[in-house]
Amino acid sequence: MAFRSVATQAVTLLRLRGIPTVSNNSSSITNTTTNSLRSLWVPLARRFATEVEDAEVVLDGLHYAASHEWVKVEGSTAIVGISDHAQKELGDLVFVELPEAGAPCKQGEKFASVESVKAVSDVYSPISGTVVEVNTSLSESPDLINKSPYGNGWLMKLTVSNKGELDGLMGADAYKQHQAANAH
Amino acid sequence: MKLLRLQGFPILQQLYLEERLLRATTHNWCLINQGTNPPAIVVGISGKPEKLLDVKAVLQDNIPVIRRFSGGGTVIVDTDTVFVTLICRRDAVTLPDLYPRPIMEWTEHLYLPAFQTVPRFHLLEHDYVLGDKKFGGNAQSIIKDRFLHHTSFLWDYQDFRMAYLKLPQRAPTYRLARPHSDFICRLKDYMPSREAFADYIVKAFERQFCLQEISLDEVEKTQPSSVPHITSTQIFTTADLQQSIMPLIVKG
Numbered sequence: 280m281a282f283r284s285v286a287t288q289a290v291t292l293l294r295l296r297g298i299p300t301v302s303n304n305s306s307s308i309t310n311t312t313t314n315s316l317r318s319l320w321v322p323l324a325r326r327f328a329t330e331v332e333d334a335e336v337v338l339d340g341l342h343y344a345a346s347h348e349w350v351k352v353e354g355s356t357a358i359v360g361i362s363d364h365a366q367k368e369l370g371d372l373v374f375v376e377l378p379e380a381g382a383p384c385k386q387g388e389k390f391a392s393v394e395s396v397k398a399v400s401d402v403y404s405p406i407s408g409t410v411v412e413v414n415t416s417l418s419e420s421p422d423l424i425n426k427s428p429y430g431n432g433w434l435m436k437l438t439v440s441n442k443g444e445l446d447g448l449m450g451a452d453a454y455k456q457h458q459a460a461n462a463h
Numbered sequence: 464m465k466l467l468r469l470q471g472f473p474i475l476q477q478l479y480l481e482e483r484l485l486r487a488t489t490h491n492w493c494l495i496n497q498g499t500n501p502p503a504i505v506v507g508i509s510g511k512p513e514k515l516l517d518v519k520a521v522l523q524d525n526i527p528v529i530r531r532f533s534g535g536g537t538v539i540v541d542t543d544t545v546f547v548t549l550i551c552r553r554d555a556v557t558l559p560d561l562y563p564r565p566i567m568e569w570t571e572h573l574y575l576p577a578f579q580t581v582p583r584f585h586l587l588e589h590d591y592v593l594g595d596k597k598f599g600g601n602a603q604s605i606i607k608d609r610f611l612h613h614t615s616f617l618w619d620y621q622d623f624r625m626a627y628l629k630l631p632q633r634a635p636t637y638r639l640a641r642p643h644s645d646f647i648c649r650l651k652d653y654m655p656s657r658e659a660f661a662d663y664i665v666k667a668f669e670r671q672f673c674l675q676e677i678s679l680d681e682v683e684k685t686q687p688s689s690v691p692h693i694t695s696t697q698i699f700t701t702a703d704l705q706q707s708i709m710p711l712i713v714k715g
Contacts, residue, residue, distance in 0.1 A: 346607065347560075368562040373633065374509035374534075389606070389693070392508070396633070397535040397589045398563035398603035399508050461559040
């Protein structure tokens with residue numbers, strides 16, 4: 280569980296009181312003395328924030344797509360999910376729409392949707408094949424994806440039609456570099 | 464960015480159009496629709512009428528209930544709603560990845576100039592507010608290299624229509640269990656006219672985009688509805704709504 284410092288709580292309180300904590304130089308809002316004091320408070324609060332967030336996990340032994348899905352191939356079967364990075368960025372998941380068993384999946388095409396607060400995001404299959412099983416636990420507990428993106432939060436299992444497609448995916452190290460490059 | 468201005472366009476048709484422009488075109492779009500008729504209730508993609516609505520009252524008053532393709536909560540829309548929709552390619556925004564929070568914060572910056580005459584406009588949790596009062600509902604749909612963000616602004620609203628909506632199970636922290644009347648506010652109390660509001664929005668968007676106005680006829684000609692695409696928007700039938708409350712009636 281993340282530790283939230285007094286300073287970070289102060290930033291939240293400012294926002295709840297309707298005091299913007301977003302700096303926008305293009306705004307024509309008059310910079311009153313009160314606003315000057317507020318504008319000092321927020322950067323100070325952020326500077327001294329000691330909130331500790333969990334580092335994003337990238338597991339070895341998986342293949343990753345640029346769109347942040349992972350696949351683990353075992354023989355002719357693959358398990359698919361979304362990465363820890365993706366679940367963190369999406370936020371708390373409240374709904375998951377999965378394909379039916381027997382549905383075909385094509386690499387790079389949508390096979391599922393996930394809903395976080397206010398947003399639905401498509402999820403893309405990292406590999407082609409036919410769905411053999413979906414994670415039915417997610418209908419009642421979509422937050423399994425947030426809690427265990429590489430474990431109990433798996434999305435589907437499929438029989439793989441072309442293992443050669445794995446060559447177009449990234450290993451753990453390449454995926455970490457991909458994430459680092461996208462962060463800038 | 465292509466700008467499509469509509470007046471009183473039915474919300475069901477608007478949602479079909481938005482989904483098509485998102486999934487079957489490659490352009491950037493802005494839609495502004497001044498009101499919709501008849502009034503309708505719109506729930507998010509996972510919305511369950513029996514949990515969100517007074518379904519008996521909705522059925523009795525024959526209010527259409529629509530499930531939209533984007534996420535988020537429930538709104539009741541009518542002639543007093545101003546709809547603004549942005550559909551953007553990934554390269555239209557300076558975001559490393561398309562995720563809900565960065566998109567939301569980007570829209571806050573985009574909208575800010577439109578509200579420069581209104582005190583205390585800002586993004587609070589996931590809502591646009593004036594102080595701590597919400598004045599519109601917003602939602603997103605994110606696909607590969609494109610996203611849609613739409614907002615239904617409350618130019619005005621009728622209290623009796625809000626009564627169709629139950630207090631949601633998932634509510635923002637800042638709501639603090641306030642009833643609708645204490646939680647939301649009317650834009651007409653802060654803006655000179657809805658036409659002026661639409662103009663402020665266009666001017667705000669012009670700071671980042673070159674807007675090219677297009678008519679609905681031109682859209683239909685150049686982006687025909689015959690292009691196949693995923694369609695998730697649906698309208699609940701009377702039977703659907705009746706069935707949704709059957710387990711509740713059986714329980715007594």
